[in-house]
Amino acid sequence: MAELANIMDGVTYDELVGGTAISAMTANVTIAKLSTATSYKRGTLLGIVTASGKYAIVDSEATTGEKVANVVLAQDVTVGTTDDAVVTVYTRGIFNREKLIVKAGADNATKHEEELRKVGIYLTSVK
Template sequence: MSGSTTVNGIWPQTPAAFDATYQPDQLIAGVYPRVTENVTLAGAQGVLVRGTVLGVVTATGKYVVSTSAATDGSQTPIAVLADTYDTAAGDVAGAGCYFSGEFNQNAVTMGTGWTAATLAAALRPANIYLKNAVTAADPT
């Protein structure tokens, strides 16, 4: 009988290093299908955080923070920003947005003039649903 060393399985396990930390933000609040698309964010809005509710400016086709008093088309909320983007240096092409899904109303960033109730009603025709989800924030 020969004494040989074997590796279990076909590929040996090797440890991997990751330079990322999982930070749950509780934006997603249900299983309704999420549809994503890339859009162009208009510049000079500063840093737009994940979860910001956006509208589209009719004349340019660019997305901005939706405010209820706007008159350029962006008063109709149509998307939720999927990641954080800095628009200070100009337009940002290829910004990911959700165009349907269920989102935590406590985790979305609303523009001026919106309340959770009015924004929920305005987003409903776009198949974007805001829910008053219970938070699981760290109690410390």
């Protein structure tokens, strides 16, 4: 029984998931290798790079597909310089807008709310 208590002590709620009225769904996608190793946190918004079909952090100022957010990163990951990274993402569900991450200097996640809604990702605020 002590082992079970130790496992339960490690469970935390990071407030990314904003509700369960819509079941969260996941898929695996590929993030292209980068020129500099970069760490992405759970909750990062990703979009599809048109030319490669691979994913990148959403960038409101991009001229290609990653301008449009369509998935939420489900786990922390470091993308290296030699290999692409296969990662798990949320493709549907309800998420806390205050916990979503976009490219530094870009607008907040609320700017992407309408495009996310089109793919079944809904934003809320968890208080």
